[in-house]
Every structure is written in C-alpha cells, then in structure tokens.
Amino acid sequence: MSEFVFATAQYESGDWDSAPLVPPNIIDSVARYTGIEVAPTGAIVPLSSSDLFRYPLVYATGHLPVRFTAAERANLRTFTERGGMLFVDDHNHDIDGAFHKTASEEIRAAVGPLVQLPNSHALYRAFFRFPDGPPATSHELNGWGDNLVHAHLQAVMHGDRVAVLYSNKDYSSEWGYHPDNKRFLSVDNTRFAVNIVVYALTR
Amino acid sequence: MLRVASVVLSAWMLRRSLAPLLPPVPSEAASPATLDAALARWTESAGLESLHVVLDSAPDARGLAWLASLRRAGATVTWSAPAIPATAIAVEPVNEPGGGERLLVAAPSGSVVEVRDGAGLLDTLRIVAAGGSVATTALEAPAAARVASQWARTAPRDSLIVRRVLVVGRAGWEAKFAIAALEERGWLVDARLRVAPTVEVTQGAPVAALDTARYAAVVALDSSVGPLAGRIARYVRDGGGVVLAGSAARVPALAAIAAGAPGARVRAASVSLAGTEPRRALGYYPIASLRREAVLLERSDGRTAAAARREGAGRVVQVGYDESWRWRMLGGPSGPADHRAWWSALVGSAAYRAATPLAARSPGAAPLAELVDALGAESAAPAPAAPVTTSRGVPGWMLALLFLCLFAEWTSRRTRGAA
Numbered sequence: 239m240s241e242f243v244f245a246t247a248q249y250e251s252g253d254w255d256s257a258p259l260v261p262p263n264i265i266d267s268v269a270r271y272t273g274i275e276v277a278p279t280g281a282i283v284p285l286s287s288s289d290l291f292r293y294p295l296v297y298a299t300g301h302l303p304v305r306f307t308a309a310e311r312a313n314l315r316t317f318t319e320r321g322g323m324l325f326v327d328d329h330n331h332d333i334d335g336a337f338h339k340t341a342s343e344e345i346r347a348a349v350g351p352l353v354q355l356p357n358s359h360a361l362y363r364a365f366f367r368f369p370d371g372p373p374a375t376s377h378e379l380n381g382w383g384d385n386l387v388h389a390h391l392q393a394v395m396h397g398d399r400v401a402v403l404y405s406n407k408d409y410s411s412e413w414g415y416h417p418d419n420k421r422f423l424s425v426d427n428t429r430f431a432v433n434i435v436v437y438a439l440t441r
Numbered sequence: 442m443l444r445v446a447s448v449v450l451s452a453w454m455l456r457r458s459l460a461p462l463l464p465p466v467p468s469e470a471a472s473p474a475t476l477d478a479a480l481a482r483w484t485e486s487a488g489l490e491s492l493h494v495v496l497d498s499a500p501d502a503r504g505l506a507w508l509a510s511l512r513r514a515g516a517t518v519t520w521s522a523p524a525i526p527a528t529a530i531a532v533e534p535v536n537e538p539g540g541g542e543r544l545l546v547a548a549p550s551g552s553v554v555e556v557r558d559g560a561g562l563l564d565t566l567r568i569v570a571a572g573g574s575v576a577t578t579a580l581e582a583p584a585a586a587r588v589a590s591q592w593a594r595t596a597p598r599d600s601l602i603v604r605r606v607l608v609v610g611r612a613g614w615e616a617k618f619a620i621a622a623l624e625e626r627g628w629l630v631d632a633r634l635r636v637a638p639t640v641e642v643t644q645g646a647p648v649a650a651l652d653t654a655r656y657a658a659v660v661a662l663d664s665s666v667g668p669l670a671g672r673i674a675r676y677v678r679d680g681g682g683v684v685l686a687g688s689a690a691r692v693p694a695l696a697a698i699a700a701g702a703p704g705a706r707v708r709a710a711s712v713s714l715a716g717t718e719p720r721r722a723l724g725y726y727p728i729a730s731l732r733r734e735a736v737l738l739e740r741s742d743g744r745t746a747a748a749a750r751r752e753g754a755g756r757v758v759q760v761g762y763d764e765s766w767r768w769r770m771l772g773g774p775s776g777p778a779d780h781r782a783w784w785s786a787l788v789g790s791a792a793y794r795a796a797t798p799l800a801a802r803s804p805g806a807a808p809l810a811e812l813v814d815a816l817g818a819e820s821a822a823p824a825p826a827a828p829v830t831t832s833r834g835v836p837g838w839m840l841a842l843l844f845l846c847l848f849a850e851w852t853s854r855r856t857r858g859a860a
Contacts, residue, residue, distance in 0.1 A: 272612075272640070273611075273636060273638055288771070294618075321769065365640070365642075440642045
C-alpha cells in the first residue's frame with residue numbers, strides 16, 4: 239500500500255513556491271497525530287503534467303495573479319473529475335487581491351464556481367473537531383490583508399464531495415514555519431491541515 | 442390317439458387366440474404446425490398401443506403434456522429428433538444497484554444464437570464453448586434464444602433487494618476511491634477507516650449488527666480489519682459476502698475463510714494503466730496455496746490475482762490488488778468507469794442475494810431437456826413395419842382339422858362294436 243505524499247502544485251504563472259515551509263509542517267502534523275503512512279518529504283508536481291494524477295490531493299498557493307495555461311486547465315478539470323482534490327490558499331489574505339480574483343476565475347473556468355462551504359461540513363470533524371468552522375489565522379486577527387476574519391471556506395463541489403477547497407485565510411503564512419517550533423504553541427495551529435488531509439483520504 | 446390329437450389341437454388354438462398380438466409401431470413425423478392435429482388423431486384412434494414421433498423441434502408445453510398423457514394412458518410413446526439443438530436460456534438479475542439482467546444462453550459449440558426480449562433483438566452470439574451471456578439494463582419479458590428453428594423462452598423469476606456495503610480498512614487513496622467507485626455505481630456504503638490506532642473515520646451507521654439484514658457484503662481492504670475479522674468470518678458463514686483485498690487475508694480469522702494465502706507483494710508488470718490490460722500495471726499480493734475448492738478468477742503473469750470460494754452459506758472473493766485507485770486516476774479515458782465497474786462487479790459477485798420471487802418456473806427455457814424429462818431419452822426410429830398379415834382369428838383349416846379329428850374319434854367309437 240502506497241504512502242501518502244503531500245504534493246504542491248507548480249503552475250506556470252505567479253509564485254507557486256511562496257510557502258515552502260508549509261508542506262513539511264503538514265507532513266509533520268499528519269505523522270504526529272495520525273497513523274497514516276506519510277512520505278517524509280513532499281512532492282512538487284506541475285499542474286500540466288500527467289504526474290498530477292499520482293497525487294489525489296494537491297496544494298496550491300501564491301501571491302501573484304494566476305493564469306492557467308490551456309494544458310493546466312484541462313488537466314485540472316480531469317483531475318477533479320476523477321476524484322482528485324485541489325486545496326488552494328490565498329497567500330495574500332485579500333479578497334480584493336490579485337491572487338484571489340484571478341485564481342477564483344481560473345478555478346471557475348476549469349472546474350466550476352466556488353460556493354460557500356457550510357461550517358457544519360464533514361471537513362470540520364474529519365479528525366479534530368472545529369465546531370465553529372475554519373480556525374482563524376493570526377493574520378486575520380491582526381487585521382492584515384483585507385482586514386476580515388473569513389467565517390467560511392469556499393469550495394467547488396462535485397456531488398457531495400469537495401473537488402476544490404479554497405481559503406482566503408492565508409494558512410500558507412499561518413503554517414509556514416519549521417515543525418520544531420510547534421513546541422512554542424499552546425495549541426498546534428496546523429491541526430486543521432490534518433483534517434484536510436484526512437478528509438481528502440476518506441471522502 | 443385321435444382324442445389326444447384333438448385335445449392338443451384345441452390347446453394350441455386356445456394359446457394362439459390368447460397370445461398378444463404385436464402390431465407394427467406407427468411412426469410419424471411431426472412439426473409444431475402439425476403436432477396438434479396429429480395428437481388429436483392419435484388420441485381418437487382406437488387401440489393405440491405404441492407411437493414413435495419424429496420431431497423437427499421440441500413441442501411446446503401443451504404438446505409435451507399431451508404426449509405425456511398418452512404415455513400415462515398406456516401407450517408406449519417414443520421419440521427421436523435428429524435436428525433439435527440443445528438450447529437453454531436463463532435470466533439472472535444482476536446483483537448490483539444499477540440492476541439489469543444477465544441472460545445466460547447454452548447452445549452447441551459453433552452455433553449462432555439470436556437473443557431477444559419482448560421489445561426486440563438484443564444480440565446475436567456465436568457460441569465458442571458451450572454458452573454465452575448478454576447483459577441488459579431493462580428486460581422486457583419474456584427473454585428468448587433461437588438456434589436454427591428452436592426457440593427457448595423464459596422470464597425473470599426473482600428480483601434482488603440490494604443492501605448496503607461495509608468498507609473497512611486504513612484511510613488512504615485505496616479506501617477513498619473504492620468507496621467512491623461503489624457509491625458512483627449506486628451502492629449505499631458504510632465505512633470504518635482507521636486513521637490512528639484508536640481513531641476511525643466512520644460513514645453511515647455504527648456497525649452494531651453485522652448481518653445480512655443490513656449488509657450485502659463487506660469489503661476488507663487491508664490487514665487493519667483485525668478487530669472486526671471474527672465478526673466478518675461469522676457473517677460470511679451465515680450467508681454474507683466478503684471481498685478480501687490486498688493483505689486482508691493475512692488476518693488469521695480471515696485467512697480461515699480466504700481462497701488462498703497472500704504471498705509477497707509483486708511489482709507491476711507494466712507501466713501503462715491506459716493499455717488494454719490496465720491491472721498489469723498494478724502491484725498486488727499474489728494468492729498462493731489456493732484451496733482445492735476455490736475458483737480461479739484472474740491470473741496475472743502466471744500468478745493468481747483473484748479467486749473465490751464458498752464459506753458456509755456465504756461467498757468469499759479475494760483480490761490481491763491494493764492500489765486500484767491508480768487505475769482510476771492514471772488510466773485511459775475509460776479508466777474511472779472501468780474501475781467503478783470492476784469494484785461493483787467484485788462486490789456484486791460476493792454479495793448476499795436477497796431475492797423476491799416474481800414468478801414460478803416457466804416452461805420452455807430448456808426445450809430439449811424438458812422433452813427428455815417428459816418422455817424419456819431419445820430412441821431410434823423403428824424400422825418401417827411390414828403389412829399386417831396376422832390376426833387374432835383361428836385359421837379355418839385348423840377348425841376343419843379339429844372337426845375331422847373329433848368326427849373320426851366319434852366314428853371309431855360307433856364302429857368299435859361292429860368290428
């Protein structure tokens with residue numbers, strides 16, 4: 239049985255590699271809290287590559303405007319149709335920002351429109367329980383970006399399954415630190431990342 | 442002397458008059474169009490004692506019952522049919538949520554079979570071995586198969602109630618995509634997926650009772666099913682079905698019901714999941730030490746990849762594959778649909794069949810077999826009968842001889858004194 243590999247999407251426009259510390263931190267949390275066999279290092283997979291289909295959960299982030307190529311768009315459509323899940327986090331935390339506007343438009347064109355994900359969704363109880371929905375980030379609480387605390391995540395749904403999970407909360411900044419520094423936190427703020435991985439592996 | 446001759450002659454004549462007359466056996470060819478009239482004629486003919494029918498196709502139920510009645514009435518009815526092909530048809534409901542029926546046809550090797558239902562032609566099969574099958578999603582009864590001029594007809598006898606499926610294993614892509622495949626084919630799936638040693642992600646109701654009233658089958662994806670293994674084995678013996686995938690059969694309680702023992706995992710023999718043999722591009726646990734009664738379902742490069750057996754009242758299907766999700770994600774355009782159909786068929790072949798009777802067995806499904814059942818085995822046609830030249834009557838010369846003997850004996854008595 240193959241181990242879980244956390245994969246980061248590489249797309250041709252923008253800065254896909256703006257949060258290099260997020261994958262190892264999430265891998266650490268999955269290994270720390272669950273019995274899931276997880277590869278110790280993540281993978282980087284071009285969004286236009288057929289290798290994308292080896293990683294049914296893919297993480298994408300960035301600050302800059304996003305313009306998918308035709309190949310990236312077609313691949314992403316097939317990927318989600320076959321059951322893959324794309325987790326996109328806006329590294330700007332700004333609903334008026336360039337990344338949000340362009341990324342959400344590209345997702346709509348490739349997969350479908352984003353809709354609000356209810357805070358009662360199974361994602362919020364897949365492993366840890368988040369009865370109030372997505373946990374707030376320090377960037378939201380500090381008033382950076384759009385100066386909003388986003389109460390919901392968004393998603394493109396295929397039936398009752400999340401095909402694209404979209405966050406304006408800037409988890410890429412929140413989880414972008416070395417895993418050893420978790421010992422300084424009273425509550426591990428990457429626990430929600432474990433829920434995303436477990437949800438992707440089970441639903 | 443004359444008295445003795447008269448007595449002997451009388452006895453011989455008496456014996457001859459009582460001896461059974463062996464009439465010629467009437468032999469008559471009959472086709473479906475002429476059989477009814479012939480039956481009526483034979484029934485009305487006085488003194489019918491034996492009959493041989495040469496058939497060019499099997500009689501319908503009415504004709505068979507009529508011939509059997511003649512037989513029960515005392516006539517010796519034999520038959521021969523030089524050209525009736527051994528044909529049979531059965532309808533089997535597909536044990537999957539999508540429903541549909543599978544028409545199973547038996548016919549001689551090399552023959553061409555036309556398969557129809559009430560709405561028209563379904564397919565034409567050329568029989569290679571002893572039979573073939575046709576799948577249909579909406580059968581309009583009755584179903585029929587024709588070989589040459591011989592028809593076999595039947596109707597669905599029951600329908601199935603498809604119950605839920607329980608999927609048990611570790612959280613992972615195999616579990617996710619096996620569940621997705623089954624749900625997309627219409628199965629209602631409960632799941633218990635292990636995420637941590639004491640944490641399970643569950644879907645559906647808690648597994649309070651593992652029985653055929655709730656579950657049609659259990660899918661055990663790997664060896665993490667250990668705590669449930671004993672209950673799964675009992676469930677199978679009571680009539681349930683189980684699919685043992687990957688290394689699941691290594692759990693001792695499941696090894697006891699498995700078709701064989703999982704060997705050391707082998708790597709994929711091919712790199713192309715988009716080819717004509719996509720499962721060759723999947724690693725798997727080959728099934729070694731196959732039990733004597735197990736049925737081999739699939740071989741891959743000389744090793745057993747899938748097998749099945751019965752355990753108690755239930756069924757066990759064992760497959761070595763543990764990464765079938767790659768087929769769905771990396772396969773060709775039909776990969777997702779093929780993966781769905783494969784998983785659904787696996788579960789359907791193991792699943793408990795909760796059947797609701799629709800109709801009693803209908804005649805005509807296996808015409809030749811029904812003919813043999815009603816009239817016995819085929820017998821050779823009798824040789825053409827010679828004209829009847831004998832009768833039960835006693836020849837006149839014999840009576841004259843008897844009269845002469847008696848008259849001579851009387852005369853000898855009357856003339857005995859005169860001499």
